[in-house]
Amino acid sequence: MRSGVDRFSVVFQLPSFFRSMLCLVAMNKITHAGLRCWPWLAGLVLVAGCGKAEPPAFHSNVVEMDRQGISPKQEQDIANILGALFGTPDKPFVLTETGLDRKKLEQAAGPVRSDQFGKESGLYRRHCGHCHGTTGDGLGPTALVLNPYPRDYRQGKFKFKSTERPDKPTTADLEMILRHGIPGTAMPSFDLLPDTQIQVLIEYVKYLSMRGETELKLISAMADLSEGTLEISRTALVDEILKPVAESWSTASEKIVAPAEKPSIELALSIEKGRELFYDTKRANCIKCHGLSALGDGQTNDYDDWNKPLHEIELAIASERESLRNDTEMPAADRNERESKTATTAAILKSDSLPVRTITPRNLRLGVYRGGRRPVDLFRRIYAGINGVPMPGVGPTAPGGTGTLSPEEIWSLVDYVRSLPLEAISEPPRQRPTAAQARF
Amino acid sequence: MNTTPLELESVWPHRWAVALVCATFPLIWVGGLVTTYDAGMAVPDWPDTYGYNLFLYPWQTWVYGPFGLFIEHGHRLLGSLSGMLTIAFLISAWWCQRRGLVRWLAVVALAAVICQGALGGMRVIEDKVQLAKIHGCVGPAFFAFAVALAVITSRRWQDADGVQNRAGLGKVERLAIVTTFLAYCQLVLGSQLRHLPAGSAPGDFRVALVFHLAIAAALVVHIFLLAFQVFRTQRDEWSLVRPTTGLVALVLVEVGLGAATWVTKYGWPSWMADYLWAADYVVHEGSRLQAWVTTAHVAMGSMILASSLLVALRSVRFAWRGSRAAGQGSWLMEAAR
Numbered sequence: 001m002r003s004g005v006d007r008f009s010v011v012f013q014l015p016s017f018f019r020s021m022l023c024l025v026a027m028n029k030i031t032h033a034g035l036r037c038w039p040w041l042a043g044l045v046l047v048a049g050c051g052k053a054e055p056p057a058f059h060s061n062v063v064e065m066d067r068q069g070i071s072p073k074q075e076q077d078i079a080n081i082l083g084a085l086f087g088t089p090d091k092p093f094v095l096t097e098t099g100l101d102r103k104k105l106e107q108a109a110g111p112v113r114s115d116q117f118g119k120e121s122g123l124y125r126r127h128c129g130h131c132h133g134t135t136g137d138g139l140g141p142t143a144l145v146l147n148p149y150p151r152d153y154r155q156g157k158f159k160f161k162s163t164e165r166p167d168k169p170t171t172a173d174l175e176m177i178l179r180h181g182i183p184g185t186a187m188p189s190f191d192l193l194p195d196t197q198i199q200v201l202i203e204y205v206k207y208l209s210m211r212g213e214t215e216l217k218l219i220s221a222m223a224d225l226s227e228g229t230l231e232i233s234r235t236a237l238v239d240e241i242l243k244p245v246a247e248s249w250s251t252a253s254e255k256i257v258a259p260a261e262k263p264s265i266e267l268a269l270s271i272e273k274g275r276e277l278f279y280d281t282k283r284a285n286c287i288k289c290h291g292l293s294a295l296g297d298g299q300t301n302d303y304d305d306w307n308k309p310l311h312e313i314e315l316a317i318a319s320e321r322e323s324l325r326n327d328t329e330m331p332a333a334d335r336n337e338r339e340s341k342t343a344t345t346a347a348i349l350k351s352d353s354l355p356v357r358t359i360t361p362r363n364l365r366l367g368v369y370r371g372g373r374r375p376v377d378l379f380r381r382i383y384a385g386i387n388g389v390p391m392p393g394v395g396p397t398a399p400g401g402t403g404t405l406s407p408e409e410i411w412s413l414v415d416y417v418r419s420l421p422l423e424a425i426s427e428p429p430r431q432r433p434t435a436a437q438a439r440f
Numbered sequence: 441m442n443t444t445p446l447e448l449e450s451v452w453p454h455r456w457a458v459a460l461v462c463a464t465f466p467l468i469w470v471g472g473l474v475t476t477y478d479a480g481m482a483v484p485d486w487p488d489t490y491g492y493n494l495f496l497y498p499w500q501t502w503v504y505g506p507f508g509l510f511i512e513h514g515h516r517l518l519g520s521l522s523g524m525l526t527i528a529f530l531i532s533a534w535w536c537q538r539r540g541l542v543r544w545l546a547v548v549a550l551a552a553v554i555c556q557g558a559l560g561g562m563r564v565i566e567d568k569v570q571l572a573k574i575h576g577c578v579g580p581a582f583f584a585f586a587v588a589l590a591v592i593t594s595r596r597w598q599d600a601d602g603v604q605n606r607a608g609l610g611k612v613e614r615l616a617i618v619t620t621f622l623a624y625c626q627l628v629l630g631s632q633l634r635h636l637p638a639g640s641a642p643g644d645f646r647v648a649l650v651f652h653l654a655i656a657a658a659l660v661v662h663i664f665l666l667a668f669q670v671f672r673t674q675r676d677e678w679s680l681v682r683p684t685t686g687l688v689a690l691v692l693v694e695v696g697l698g699a700a701t702w703v704t705k706y707g708w709p710s711w712m713a714d715y716l717w718a719a720d721y722v723v724h725e726g727s728r729l730q731a732w733v734t735t736a737h738v739a740m741g742s743m744i745l746a747s748s749l750l751v752a753l754r755s756v757r758f759a760w761r762g763s764r765a766a767g768q769g770s771w772l773m774e775a776a777r
Contacts, residue, residue, distance in 0.1 A: 056637075056638045056639040057639070081596060089638075111481070111567060112478045112480075113481050113484070114481070114482045114506060114508045114509070116477065116490050116501070116509060117505075117506070118505070118506030118509075120508075125638050126478050127725060129638045130638070134639055136523035139641075139642055140642065141636045141637075141641070141644055142636075142642075142643060142645050142706070143642045144642035144643060144645065144646045145645060145706075146706060146712035147680055148710075150709060180722065181722040181723060181724070181725075182722070183719065183720050183721060183722045184707065184708075184713055184718065184719040184721065185707060186706040186707050186721065186723060186725070188722070188724060189722050189723065189724050190725050190726075191724065192726045192727060193725075193726065193727065269490060295714075312599040345612065351641075354642060360713075363719070366714070366716050366719045366720070367716075367720040368716070368720045
């Protein structure tokens, strides 16, 4: 009996007419088979094409909900309230109390489109969604492979801004980040975009942040109610939950840190003063995190505000599992319930958050500062600290108060930090000047 | 002798096939640009363009209009050109070619180009990323198929008996086939990375990326092994040496373009953060460098697929003709047994 391959080779040895005929028959069969399979093939294309046809939806903050013990019904209530207050990723909606421009939001939201006249929409999904996620939770498809992770807007915390530490960034702060990007990270500069599109993106970032913060407030409110649900009235929702969030954004421009005038002292002296403060463990104590060499190799086992709660949940899970292992006399029903709850928490953590990472203090020897390299930017970083990370502020926490360092001292520290890239890590004693003849 | 003497074979099918290849490669480029600039929906209707017949759309509005419209409509016009060239190839194959294989391959080509056009149209009408992904995977396959048509209709294909040294062809054959397979897998994975639905989970991108890198490594190794084998055993056979040399050059360029694509899109890896040039680097979204590097990476992938298919087809052909002349089974037959 001939093998299939032999039969195939025989085809090529036949006169061309018969070969053509055979091919014709084969093609005929294939065509018929194809026609028979057509509904299946069409089905395959439809499954491939329409399988994920559902429009993108906002994702609930399930990690926080699980942490605060929110029931499935409460979770649904929260989703409904948020839907009523903020709409969907394709059709955003805002109340006038938010101060947001609905037209801008509509241009930023939805699928990517452009018309014959070049007007583009779906800007957030085109430029930001792949990293920051549809919900602005920093869980976009590319987030897992980026370091640092993309920002999760839902806490309403932004690191690089001109305002006091706990306050929101101004529109100008967000614009600066969008225009200039963040060096050394995947956050790009959008300087090539028209100004109108940048403003549209800023508005949408504020929208997502307000939505996320409102969700957190709703979760806290629901958690206090145990199994009950919130009173769904405009007064309760808008005045008590939405308005404070919106006001924190609208008043941001009043919270700008205005640096004191730089004292007119000699630069070398100012640098020397700043150097002393940098190493002063009782005052600025910069070496704690940035290290003795300022290479960012000090304390590297701390977490930022986005990772710390996740780390705490991880610790709680580990502790619970340990106690379940050690407690051999626990009733089976209790054990099963606790094991099931721990497994649920672990599954939620795995599916709705990124692996926990420690924060990396900046290597100041490079002269690259993510929040801006102007002296005023460094002053604000040192004065107010960086929101969401362990970098503390050394300025006064309230207007008119006294901070750890005076404005003059902060300027000295700025001068020293700016001089670090030019300073050798180890400074050997300088050679004493000698006459040229003595050297040769 | 059951084959047609070379002097009697018309050169027109080959010429049309080459023209098809030449038209399809820019089509791949422009298609890549459409994805890079997210311009897939710049023209919301199909087969019309903003209500106009595709060919009657005012050229001033097209050329001087928004860039998204320019590349999307241009992509459709280039696609139509490829379709017309496929029809011309089909006519010439049925008119001038006596080989039934070529004739029926021409029919398949026409069916493929129609399907690809329809897929592109469905992608617009349905506005589905999944369809864009399939459209993006079929495009390079059609380009490789067009290259195969050009190879099969060439004189060298019919003059395969002229190969002197057949030792080692079996290994070349095997390596070339595996390389072609890997090159296509790589394109499919690349398509997964480029056409990510907005709501995908963070893990999806990483899985596709890890496989993309792993297959890239396997592909590079296979191309070098193929080159080694060709240079060792077939150094006098220019129809194998030239495309293999090109393949090595292409894969080196492609690796560089891949790295550049990542850097221009996501910056330098974090483990390079202590180098000033990496720490100070800012990604510029939508820059020409970013767009052209990414698109070149896509287009070079198609070139690698087509080149490896070319080497595979020629080596299979030479090995088969050689084994037939020597009265032995080819590697494929031995493997089948």
